[in-house]
Amino acid sequence: MSNQITIQPTKFVNVRSGDSSLGVRVYDNYGQSYTNTWESIPDDDLEILKLVLELEDKVVCAMMDFLQEDQKTIDIGGEYYSWDEIKYLFLDDEEMINDDMLKCDHCEKWIDVEDAISQGTHHSSEKWCPECVKGKQND
Numbered sequence: 275m276s277n278q279i280t281i282q283p284t285k286f287v288n289v290r291s292g293d294s295s296l297g298v299r300v301y302d303n304y305g306q307s308y309t310n311t312w313e314s315i316p317d318d319d320l321e322i323l324k325l326v327l328e329l330e331d332k333v334v335c336a337m338m339d340f341l342q343e344d345q346k347t348i349d350i351g352g353e354y355y356s357w358d359e360i361k362y363l364f365l366d367d368e369e370m371i372n373d374d375m376l377k378c379d380h381c382e383k384w385i386d387v388e389d390a391i392s393q394g395t396h397h398s399s400e401k402w403c404p405e406c407v408k409g410k411q412n413d
């Protein structure tokens with residue numbers, strides 16, 4: 275059975291005092307950890323993942339290493355993200371370029387080189403992602 279890593283945005287409630295705090299639970303088939311010191315939980319799942327990657331928790335770090343090594347899909351609050359969707363958070367710019375990815379010149383999202391669409395402009399030729407090109411056509 276494959277090991278699924280899950281990040282669960284969580285409101286922790288003390289059942290005696292009623293005090294609550296915010297953070298995430300991070301778990302897989304073998305271990306679990308949590309942090310409950312966040313002021314708020316981002317709406318954007320990938321922003322949540324970014325914060326999780328900054329945690330200095332040993333259990334969480336080991337899970338994130340495993341995720342990167344095995345290029346796994348991650349579950350963030352019930353939504354599944356493939357390695358391709360999240361890898362830019364794990365790799366530095368140079369590694370992404372080696373992996374044939376480039377940044378959309380418009381929205382700065384990482385895209386596959388093959389998905390990039392050339393946008394001829396007056397000064398230079400920009401590479402845009404398909405979504406930005408579509409947005410432009412709808413203007």
Ligand SMILES: [Zn+2]
Pocket residue numbers: 378379380381382383402403404405406407
């Ligand atoms: Zn774009």
